[in-house]
Amino acid sequence: MRGVRRVSAVVVRPVVMGLLMASAGLLVPCSVARAHDGHHPEASATEAAPVLVQGAWIRATVPGQTATGGFMTLRAQRDLTLVGFRSPAAPHAELHEMAMDGDVMRMRAVAQLPLPAGKDVALRPGGHHLMLMGLTQALPAGQDVTLELLLKDAQGKTVVQSVKVPVSGKMPAPQPGGASDGAHMHHH
Known part of the structure; x- marks a missing residue:
């Protein structure tokens, strides 16, 4: 697609990230990205993801449940707008707010x-x-779900960032060095 750039990112589970950080003695970023040129599918280059995704999780479901929520903290490298997302796990995906x-x-x-x-x-x-x-099916704890974040930059260019998100029955526990609200980890 002309004007659309695709990148991929992997969200590392907080426990694994904590072990990696402790064993290496440093903080490791949790995103790895690949850009794909829409005109040359075989061409790819590794680059930083446009959005750092932290503390991501999707609430686990039970059989017969048809909806669930996804949660995370996003930090864009440049001004962007989240205009939606999609996932093979569900035919309908929307950005919502509670107010x-x-x-x-x-x-x-x-x-x-x-x-x-x-x-x-x-x-x-x-x-x-x-x-x-x-x-289309229950999402049990321990499974990973792929999400594609749909982003627009200031020039109106669309960026699609793919993220694997763990399914959990509850919000991940706060990690040492994490944010005061315990909802996510910071990686520098």
């Missing part, structure tokens, strides 16, 4: 979410989050 409407907490779809350069943007329970709807 108070009078005395009632309501969930609604949002068209986009700005990702200012160098700033953490949290997708978490009770706030902005990803919704996977029409699940």
Whole structure:
């Protein structure tokens, strides 16, 4: 596709990342990316992912459940806008937010979410989050789900970043050196 750049990233489970960091004595980034030239599929080059994905997880489901949420912290390397996402796990995927409407907490779809350069943007329970709807099968804890983040830059160019996200029954536990809210880890 002209004007679309694809990159891939791998999210390393916090426990594995902690072991790697402890054994190496340093912090290791959790994203690895490959850019693919749409005109030459065989050409690829390793580069930094446009968005650092931290503390990502998808809430586990039970058989018959048709929707679930995805959560993570995103830090863009340059000003970008999250305009959506997709996953082979569900035919419908939307960016949502939870907000108070009078005395009632309501969930609604949002068209986009700005990702200012160098700033953490949290997708978490009770706030902005990803919704996977029409699940084709249950998502048990321990499984990984591939998500493609759909991003736009200031010039309107689309970037698609692929991320593998672990499925968990609960929010990952805070890690030493993590953010004060315990929702994600920082890697420098």
